[in-house]
Amino acid sequence: MMSRNAPLDAHYSVEQAQRSLRERFKNADIPTYELDARILTGFVLGLDEVGLITQATRRVTEQENKILEKTCLARLEGKPVSRILGLKEFYSLPFQISPATLDPRPDSECLVESAIIIAEKLAKLERQPLQVLDLGTGSGCLLVAFVHACRQRGIQIKGLGVDISKTALRQARINAAINGLENSVNFRQSDWFENVSGKFDIIISNPPYIASREIEDLTPEVRLHDPPAALDGGSDGLDAYKHIISAMTAFIKPGGSVLFEIGSNQAALVTDIVRQSISTHQQVTISYVSDLAGLDRVVQLGFDGNN
Numbered sequence: 001m002m003s004r005n006a007p008l009d010a011h012y013s014v015e016q017a018q019r020s021l022r023e024r025f026k027n028a029d030i031p032t033y034e035l036d037a038r039i040l041t042g043f044v045l046g047l048d049e050v051g052l053i054t055q056a057t058r059r060v061t062e063q064e065n066k067i068l069e070k071t072c073l074a075r076l077e078g079k080p081v082s083r084i085l086g087l088k089e090f091y092s093l094p095f096q097i098s099p100a101t102l103d104p105r106p107d108s109e110c111l112v113e114s115a116i117i118i119a120e121k122l123a124k125l126e127r128q129p130l131q132v133l134d135l136g137t138g139s140g141c142l143l144v145a146f147v148h149a150c151r152q153r154g155i156q157i158k159g160l161g162v163d164i165s166k167t168a169l170r171q172a173r174i175n176a177a178i179n180g181l182e183n184s185v186n187f188r189q190s191d192w193f194e195n196v197s198g199k200f201d202i203i204i205s206n207p208p209y210i211a212s213r214e215i216e217d218l219t220p221e222v223r224l225h226d227p228p229a230a231l232d233g234g235s236d237g238l239d240a241y242k243h244i245i246s247a248m249t250a251f252i253k254p255g256g257s258v259l260f261e262i263g264s265n266q267a268a269l270v271t272d273i274v275r276q277s278i279s280t281h282q283q284v285t286i287s288y289v290s291d292l293a294g295l296d297r298v299v300q301l302g303f304d305g306n307n
């Protein structure tokens with residue numbers, strides 16, 4: 001059995017290099033050892049899945065070997081594959097990620113799906129171009145994926161993404177450009193609504209929602225690699241929701257919707273915050289969307305036409 005620290009021998013073939021990574025990841029109990037070995041070998045050697053097969057017997061150079069070893073150790077030390085690549089696929093689109101941005105999560109795709117359904121309904125009501133606001137945009141994944149999907153459906157839409165982090169916003173702008181949306185979305189530094197004006201048809205947000213004391217219990221992959229500002233939701237994890245919900249009605253158009261991603265046990269808590277904040281003359285429907293694991297992941301607020 002190969003030891004966790006056994007380096008790759010020089011002059012390995014592509015196939016042997018991939019197998020060596022696979023064994024070392026498997027011995028380190030990395031559940032996705034097979035996939036990780038394939039992705040990282042291909043990444044370092046510049047080979048796609050077909051190349052890994054057709055060039056299986058090619059010798060790995062000394063230089064490639066050194067980079068493979070460094071990459072392998074980074075993964076063994078708990079760095080997520082997406083952080084090593086600096087890239088994550090979200091809603092089938094490529095997103096660059098950096099230490100300033102959350103690693104986009106597949107569970108967040110259900111928020112995009114729900115927003116698309118709402119956009120389709122609003123578009124039929126002749127409200128185009130739709131105005132959408134993303135609070136805490138990070139890598140821009142939610143906003144870019146949503147606007148991209150709307151445009152594919154022929155829906156005219158303009159997006160604004162805000163974040164407290166200037167560095168995250170730089171990444172979001174790059175991601176908008178990578179996905180051909182530099183003219184459809186803008187980004188601005190703002191503490192939630194502070195630098196936002198105007199009203200929006202749809203507001204989306206995946207704010208930080210982990211209670212501060214629970215952060216130390218997160219897996220090292222999250223705790224050590226996602227930025228604290230993207231995780232820490234204050235003492236009860238609900239600070240951002242309280243702030244956003246108390247201010248949101250001034251920024252939503254009549255008939256508009258607000259969609260929040262929430263932690264798996266926060267549906268009732270966020271619903272309470274909404275009920276306490278909404279004045280009695282406002283009509284708001286509250287619904288929930290489940291994620292891939294069947295847990296409530298999105299709270300969806302629908303405002304009536306007269307708010």
Ligand SMILES: C[S@@+](CC[C@H](N)C(=O)[O-])C[C@H]1O[C@@H](n2cnc3c(N)ncnc32)[C@H](O)[C@@H]1O
Nearest residue numbers: 102136137138163164191192206207208229230
């Ligand atoms: C959970 S991450 C979500 C990032 C991205 N929307 C996603 O779904 O992957 C929360 C984001 O909120 C941002 N944030 C934290 N506090 C903020 C504040 N006061 N105002 C604006 N953005 C804030 C963080 O910088 C981070 O990018």
